[in-house]
């Protein structure tokens with residue numbers, strides 16, 4: 680059911696790779712709620728992914744941008760304002776990649792050039808997006824910027840490797856830039872900390888299926904799905920959350936505040 684929560688709002692959605700992507704589901708929901716947007720992804724992902732199918736479905740244009748390249752981001756933001764006919768009300772940063780995780784390097788044997796890439800792609804790119812938006816005066820007042828994160832920024836999940844550091848950087852940037860953008864333009868900046876979700880990025884983490892099952896059994900409401908996440912993002916882009924800013928918002932079915940669940944106790948005690 681749609682409520683027109685985003686009628687008249689314009690934005691940019693990063694990170695839709697295929698129909699499992701959180702950004703893909705979000706694009707569908709934002710469209711359903713009346714929002715207009717430009718879709719973007721890294722040039723290589725555009726070649727390999729299926730973003731044009733989504734673009735057709737939601738009537739959006741696609742502009743390639745490597746989120747680590749300020750030049751690409753400048754082009755993306757200025758072209759998006761041209762295409763959408765005005766400033767932006769929302770941005771979704773749904774980007775994550777670690778060469779160390781992808782290539783199976785253990786945490787005691789990290790390649791540091793790759794670690795810097797992880798931090799740049801998955802953390803610092805969020806700063807780059809906002810700095811470019813600020814310099815181009817691209818955000819409307821009361822706009823909303825959201826990035827997706829994971830609880831490994833606060834607690835250790837061994838196979839998450841250097842992505843844990845990248846997410847800590849990302850969440851910290853949301854607070855620092857949230858203060859700045861709030862003062863400058865009344866723009867709010869938040870991160871949403873999502874349950875494990877079966878996507879390309881998610882499944883890249885070792886032992887993902889067990890991980891998914893564990894989180895589900897630990898969460899009184901069960902794991903939040905990509906579609907649940909898309910709904911939450913819509914609310915965060917809507918005018919119903921104007922004073923929520925600089926927060927890391929847990930969207931995890933209760934996982935983060937559960938010590939142990941009956942399901943896990945039963946499983947461990949063989950019941």
Ligand SMILES: NC(=O)c1ccc[n+]([C@@H]2O[C@H](COP(=O)([O-])OP(=O)(O)OC[C@H]3O[C@@H](n4cnc5c(N)ncnc54)[C@H](O)[C@@H]3O)[C@@H](O)[C@H]2O)c1
Pocket residue numbers: 693694695696697699700701702720721724744745746747772773774775776800827828829872873874875876877878879880881882
């Ligand atoms: N899947 C999970 O379990 C989970 C849980 C919590 C948070 N998240 C976060 O959600 C976000 C979206 O991931 P997803 O699970 O939908 O997976 P996904 O693989 O569908 O999306 C990740 C996206 O990042 C893009 N990307 C990688 N490098 C890029 C670059 N240099 N420039 C621009 N884009 C680039 C990829 O092309 C891809 O579209 C990520 O930040 C991820 O860390 C995922």
